[in-house]
Amino acid sequence: MSRKFPWLRSLIVLGCFGLVISFVVPLLDRIIQIYQLVAKSSPILGGFVVLLVMGVLAGLFFVTWRYINLFQSEPTPPRPIPDAPTDKIEAAQDSLEALERQVEQIQDEVMRRSLADQTEQLKQNFIRQELRVVVFGVGSAGKTSLVNSLLGLSLQDIANKGEVGATMGTTQLGKVYAPVQFPNLEVPIQFTDCPGILEASLLGSDHERSARKIATEADLIVFVVDDDLRRSEFEVLKALTEIGKRTILALNKIDRLTKSDREMIHTSLRSRVFGLIAPEDVVIIAASPAAITLDNGEVVTPKPKIQPLLARILDILSYEGDELVADNVLLRSQRLTEETREVLAQQQQAEAEKVVEKFQWLVVGAVFATPLPVVDLLATAAINAQMVVEIGRVYGCEINIERGKELANSLTRTLVSLGIVKGVVQIVTTAISLTVVGLVLKATIQSVTAAYLTRIAGKSFIEYFSRDRDWGDGGIAEVVQRQFQLNRRDEFLKVFLQDAVNRVMVLVKQQM
DSSP: OOOOOOHHHHHHHHHHHHHHHHHHHHHHHHHHHHHHHHHHHOHHHHHHHHHHHHHHHHHHHHHHHHHHHHTTSOOOOOOOOOOHHHHHHHHHHHHHHHHHHHHHTOOOHHHHHHHHHHHHHHHHTTTOSOEEEEEEEBTTSOHHHHHHHHHTOOHHHHHHHOOOOTTTOSOSSOEEOOOBOOTTOSSOEEEEEOOOBSOSSHHHHHHHHHHHHHHHTOSEEEEEESSSOOHHHHHHHHHHHHTTOOEEEEEOOGGGSOHHHHHHHHHHHHHHTTTTSOGGGEEEOBSSOOOEEOTTSOEEOOOOBOHHHHHHHHHHHHHHHHHHHHHHHHHHHHHHHHHHHHHHHHHHHHHHHHHHHHHHHHHHHHHHHSOOOGGGHHHHOHHHHHHHHHHHHHTTOOOOHHHHHHHHHHHHHHHHHTTHHHHHHHHHHHHHTTTOOSTTHHHHHHHHHHHHHHHHHHHHHHHHHHTTSOOOTTHHHHHHHHHHHHTTOHHHHHHHHHHHHHHHHHHHHHHO
């Protein structure tokens, strides 16, 4: 389909072009006169003037032709945009592959096996043969009746499968039903009747946690209410939609409402969930209508009125089924990724602390054998630069020894400027002088002080590398100051100093 020709704009352009011609024609006459004058003395220069004029005319003609041709030709077809479901499936697959690589890095065999099993379960979601619909809501909203109606169960089946509880509602445990095949849907639907939420007792809180966990694993949620939304219900509903869960809000028990009340509550629900749930996803139903008595005394139980809900469920699953499955997998894989990252962070923390512990005791021996001024210790000792390199390696950051020295020097200047070196010397001197006397007192103080400063430095570098080589908003000074405060607590300091002194005494005995 070609674009509409812009007649008005074209007339304006033609008018402008005619105006230009009106100036060009006299100009050409003038140029010819100039050529005749120039050609008498230099024919070559005259020919150049003619070529220049022809070039100008050709340029004007080309611009005009391109402008008209632009609106007569077919527009360039837009680049195809990939379907959203395909993108989400690929994103979920990429997330699972990244998760598998992270799980492989976990050293704890039990934890690694557990996370690997959960990852494998997520992978199976791509090949499972059913769509999962979870019926969610308060215990008294009629969830069980709704599920039974959707599955076409008889009243006898309801009596056998539903356990009535006066306080907790009719469903004591979440029940997963066998998949059911519906017309015009390629895969069956597996319904889950969730435990009731928002119950008052402790058992109710347990049910709520269980219900939320089941809901986050659903492809589609049917949130059932029997009146306008309470604030507590709205908060739960909002939380589910904010994590990306496709949700239908079903107002149940409309048979107990007058027509005006029904319309008022229906309108209110649509208004309150505007922006969270589409208006067409707020439906009204009667899953288990109350029996009515006819004029002749006959008691009749009306059939359930759930067709609007069922039609909406089937419509969503028909058009969005693959996308919902991908959303489900992606959400759960992201949560599992966060859990895996926490495990890896703890693992890296433990490995890095082992590095710090190794080097703090190596420093004891090095300083005792070759005493150095304490203030210059971290800046000059290559052993501390090597500690920085190894801590970085734990966090996947490969730095050379020169960069390690630069970082150690920077931290040393901070230790000195904050007065931490002086403070550590005072702490160690006070503690050591009470237990160590004689000629080895000075060497012991230097060695233990060096170990203490190395520990503070190492702990600070753990923060630096765990933040992806970032000291944070407060900079290096805040990190160092915090680590100094954390490592001067009485309980830790007592154990650390005793251990350090014992190591020095071992070195003394070896020299004797």
